[in-house]
Amino acid sequence: AGGNRMHAFSDDMRVKVRERLDAEARLRDALAGDPVETLPVWFQPIVSAATGEITGAEALVRMRAPSGEILGPGHFIPAAEETGLIVPLGEHVMRRAVLRLIEWDEHLGYVSVNVSPRQLAEAGFVPMLANLLAAHPELDSSRLVIEITETALLGFSVDVRERLAMIKALGVRIALDDFGTGYSSLTWLQSVPADVVKLDRSFVAGLAADPRKASIIQAVLWLARSLGMTVVAEGVEEPADWHALRNLDCPSAQGYLFGKPLPPAEFAATLAPRRIV
Ligand code: C2E
Ligand code: CA
Ligand code: CA
Numbered sequence: 001a002g003g004n005r006m007h008a009f010s011d012d013m014r015v016k017v018r019e020r021l022d023a024e025a026r027l028r029d030a031l032a033g034d035p036v037e038t039l040p041v042w043f044q045p046i047v048s049a050a051t052g053e054i055t056g057a058e059a060l061v062r063m064r065a066p067s068g069e070i071l072g073p074g075h076f077i078p079a080a081e082e083t084g085l086i087v088p089l090g091e092h093v094m095r096r097a098v099l100r101l102i103e104w105d106e107h108l109g110y111v112s113v114n115v116s117p118r119q120l121a122e123a124g125f126v127p128m129l130a131n132l133l134a135a136h137p138e139l140d141s142s143r144l145v146i147e148i149t150e151t152a153l154l155g156f157s158v159d160v161r162e163r164l165a166m167i168k169a170l171g172v173r174i175a176l177d178d179f180g181t182g183y184s185s186l187t188w189l190q191s192v193p194a195d196v197v198k199l200d201r202s203f204v205a206g207l208a209a210d211p212r213k214a215s216i217i218q219a220v221l222w223l224a225r226s227l228g229m230t231v232v233a234e235g236v237e238e239p240a241d242w243h244a245l246r247n248l249d250c251p252s253a254q255g256y257l258f259g260k261p262l263p264p265a266e267f268a269a270t271l272a273p274r275r276i277v
Helices: 004-032 077-083 086-103 117-121 125-134 160-169 185-191 211-226 239-247 264-268
Strands: 041-048 054-061 110-114 144-148 173-179 196-199 230-233 252-254
Touching: 004 077, 004 086, 041 086, 041 264, 054 086, 054 252, 077 086, 086 110, 086 117, 086 125, 086 144, 110 173, 117 125, 117 160, 125 160, 160 173, 173 185, 196 211, 211 230
Parallel strands: 054 110, 110 144, 144 173, 173 196, 196 230, 230 252
Antiparallel strands: 041 054, 041 252
C-alpha cells in the first residue's frame, strides 16, 4: 500500500529467501550425491617465515554448481549452519583433509580445517573425529589442526572447553581463527587450550605503514609465545607487510602473496619434494 518502496522491499526479501532455499537444496543434493565432485576441498599454503617454504595448508571448501561455476563458502556455509547441514558437510571436509594429509605425507606438515561452532556443539563431533583418526593409524594426529572462532564459546549449552580438551587428547591441534576480531579475545586465550593463533587479516593488511598495527602484532606475538602458542598471520598480500612481519619475528603466514586456495592437484604441484617441518 505504501507504493514502490514497500513493494521493492518485499521483492528483495523474496529473492533472499529463494536464494537461501536454493543454497539449501543444492547443498542437500550435493551431500546426497557425489560430494567429492560437487563439494571440492581446496588448499591454501601456509609458509614459514624462516625459510619461506610451505609447511602447512588450510582446507577451504567450494561448491561446483551444475553450470561448472565454482562458488565460495559465502554462498552456502550460512545456509549449512542454519539448517544443520554443516554437520555432514564438515565431516566431508574433514575426511578429504585427512586423506590429503596421508597422500602428501612426505611433502606437507599439517592441514588446518575450519570447524563451525554448530559442529563443535554437536555430540557426534568428537566421536566422528576419533573414529576417523582410528581408521588411519598411519597418520600422526598432530598434523591435523582444527580452526575455531570465538563464537564457538557463545550460545551453546555444551561445555566447549571440555570438548576441546577431548580433541586435544586425540592429539589434534587447535587454532584460534580470526584472532583479535571478537569481543573477548583475552578471555578466549585464557580459557581455550589452543596451540595456534591465526591473526586476522585486518591487523595484517597495511601493517608496514601503520605503527599501531605493528605494536598490536608485536604484543600478540609476545603473548602467544609466552603461552606456548605459535602464530599465523592471515591475509598477507603485500611484500612490505611480509617484510614487516618477519622483522617482528612472526613465525608463519598465509595469504595471496604466497598463493590462493587451489584444487588439490594444483596445490600438490607447488609442494617441495620433502616435507619441511
Ligand atoms: P577463514 O577461515 O578466515 O579463511 C580464510 C579466507 O580468507 C578464505 O576465504 C581465503 O581464501 C581468504 N584469503 C586468504 N588469503 C587472503 C588474502 O591474502 N587476501 C584476502 N582478501 N583473502 C584471503 P574463503 O575460502 O572464501 O572462505 C571464507 C570463509 O568460509 C572462511 O574464512 C571460513 O570461515 C569459511 N569456510 C571455508 N571453508 C570452510 C569449511 O570447510 N567449514 C567451515 N565451517 N567454514 C569454512
Ligand atoms: Ca580459517
Ligand atoms: Ca581466518
